[in-house]
Amino acid sequence: MEAAQLGTVALWASTAAAAVSVVHRPRAFLRVAAALAGLATVVLAVALLRHDFSLAYVARTTSLRTPWPYRLAAMWGGMEGSMLFYTAMLLAVGAWGVRRKGNLEHGVVGGAGLAALLLTVLATTPFERLPIPAVDGQGLLAILQHPAMIYHPPVLYLGLTWLVVPFALVLGALARGDRARDWIPEARRASLWPWTLLTLGMVAGANWAYVELGWGGFWAWDPVENTSLMPWLGITAFLHTSRVTRRDGRLHRWTVFFALFPFALGVLGVYLTRSGVTGSIHSFAEDPVVARSLLAAALAAGLGVAWVTLRARRGAAWGRAGFTRPTWLAAAGLLAGMVMAFVLVGSAYPAYRAVFGGDTLILDPAYFVTMVLPPALLIALLLGFAMQTTWAGHGVRRADLAAFATGAVVAIAVMLAVSESVPWPGLILGAVAGGAAGVIVWHIGGHLTDPAHLAHLGLAMVLVGAGASALGTETAARVRAGDTLTVGSHTLQLVEVTTGEEANYVYAEGRFLVDGKVEVRPQIRGYERQSLPVAEPALWSTPWRDVIVAVSLLTPEADGFDVTVYVRPMVWWVWAGAVVLTLAGLAGLAGRSGASAGRRRAATAGPPPAGTTSGTTSG
Structure with missing residues (x-):
């Protein structure tokens, strides 16, 4: 056959x-x-x-x-x-x-x-x-012939498809009338799998864009990029509100919603990627049948989630919670849901215009930065406070304020050190991010083995790195062999231009020296049957700043290039923070796996002998 x-x-x-x-x-x-x-x-x-x-x-x-x-x-x-x-x-x-x-x-x-x-x-x-x-x-396509193409999409697909597991588990539990404290631990474990995989997939994609596209950034708020961020935010909200619901029954409907809605967002993401309506460089060619079918599936899933959520029982009354851990966790979870909603509106807007006959339009990244950054910083701050309070609670202490002030001062000092000029809004946002990171780091103390604390540390690192990276500079010029270009505090010299051929492309390569000591070799490549050349940037990275060199056009004499040089502070901390987030997810899975195995062994072993006690690890 x-x-x-x-x-x-x-x-x-x-x-x-x-x-x-x-x-x-x-x-x-x-x-x-x-x-x-x-x-x-x-x-x-x-x-x-x-x-x-x-x-x-x-x-x-x-x-x-x-x-x-x-x-x-x-x-x-x-x-x-x-x-x-x-x-x-x-x-x-x-x-x-x-x-x-x-x-x-x-x-x-x-x-x-x-x-x-x-x-x-x-x-x-x-x-x-x-x-x-x-x-x-x-x-x-030439742009897809990169090592990240081999592992980035499969990891992302694995994360998006895994969303069906908590979706099915929660629907089954609700249909049977199971109590929240019974189904939440299993749903949390099932949700950690897609959360971890989506974290890994997003950082792999961001790194691919950063090192390959030569535009000096790692997240463009493209609608297709956001298809993995939206369910990730939904799961993040569920992981926080479910702790409150499991303990005392509060926020039950919100917890049900955040447990189910990420699957609907995953289906919407498949639609945005494969419909072609977003105008994204990541999307496939438009196919009306596929687009309409996927949109119908996404709407059906979303409406189904809304119906199930409204039919779920109400949570316990909130009462006078005060400054307790449930308060901070609930606020952080609901803020994560708010960020998810902002990203959803911005990402689905092009599809809305396409469905109702408008031109394809992608919202400017400024929308996402304006709507997402403030609540993200507040989430980091609330998580820092949550780590130092008990379920009974106490107010914000002087040590918390001191940690916030210390983090803010350190952040301001670092920004002034790595950038020649920092605008006042950037300075204020950086101070808030640094203060939130300071509170998180202060309260982590010796609890790095706790996956939740590890995840909060990773989040702080990502926020600090992303904020500092916006303070970078860039310069574009035409350089020939022997020319020197100054970019900020760095010098860049083109030593020579060489050409060659590989199995499936020809290339022109520039050998540059950064600060007279570090060698980088960006290329411009031509692939068979593809008319447009593809740039292959070169990167020099340190924990404090990156230098990216991208060449876009070979001079007629083949002795130089049109070159763009980007200097981006502290991007290394974004990748390091993402790795910490991924490790936190894996640690959570390993811990819950051990706890589940212990519960199964206890169930099969029968009751303990008289005079002994037994317990289980909380989910």
Whole structure:
């Protein structure tokens, strides 16, 4: 059987199994659907690796000169392959994540998988055959031929598809009438998986944009970039409000909403990426059928979440909480939800205009900075206070104010040291960020083994680094071999220009010396069958500042370049903070896994002997 036939049969069989799983023996048929979708994915992957140009998708995304890692990465480099990959991962992750649960949870995952499968087989046709097999293919887009293409999209897809697991678990628990204190620990653990994966995926994508695109930034607030940030913020809100709900029943509806809504946001993200309505450089070509189907699915999921939330019971009355840990946690969680709403409005606005007949328009990044930064800084400050209060509570102490003042002073000193000029608004925001970081660091003390404290430290590092990076400078000029360029406190000299050829591109490379001692080698590349050259910037990074050198045009005499140089302070702290956040997620998963294993062992061992006590780790 040929690849096209085998893949098509496997997809249709998977669709049939998923349909049956919704109404009959969900556990068994969901696993069958996942296995068959996985088989279809393997068939397409083999076709990509073997240059099977009888398939339209293979001919469009690969060529004979495309290196094999990028032939495999072409699986998620186009509309059809990425939808197949997403669908197979959704079914596999969902089946594994609810494997110990009942028919309700398996049925929810089966329904989500069925919707994705129907879209894949009816609208995207990944196994479409060419009338006459091509001799060679077009090749993967040059900008995608970067090592990050191999790992960034799969990690992000894994995080987005994992959102179905807490969604199914919470829906099942609510349908059975389980108490919040019973379902919240399991939902928190299930939510930590996508939270950790989305953290890792976002930082991988931001780093890719930073080192590859040569624009001096790492987050452009692009609608497609935000598709991973929105559910991440929703999960963050759930992780904070659920602690309050589990302890005393307050904020129950908000906790239900934040547990379920990230899945709807994930579906919306798939729509924004694959509809083409956003005008984003990350989105695929517009397909009206795919766009309308995904939009309908996102709206249905969102309305379903709203309906379930409103039917959930109200939480306990808040009363006079005062300055207690529940107060700080609730405020931080609700502020995270507010940030999620701001990002959602800004990201969905282009889709709204497209649906109602307007021109494609992306909101300026200034909207996101204005709406997101103040509550983000306040969240960091509230988390610092939450760490030093008890559930019974006490007021803000002098030590807290001293920590805030110390952090603010240090932040101002660092900003003045790494930048030649700092505007007053930047100085004020930096002082607030530094003060919040100071409160967090002060109260972490010896509690770095606590995943929550570790995550708060990572957040503080990201905020400080992101704030300081905005104080950078940039210079553009034409330089020839031997010329020296001054950028801020740095000098840049072009030593020589060389040219060469690799397996799938030709290049011109400049050898530059930064401050007379550090060598960087940016390139400009030309790929086969692609008319526009691609810049390959070079980066010199230290904990205090980065220097990025990007070349965009070779001089007619081939002895120089048009070059842009960016100096960005403290970007290293963004990556370090993101790593700390990821480690915090992994530590939380490891701790909860051990606690769950302990509870299972205790349950199977029976009651303890007389005179002894037992306990469990709190979720």
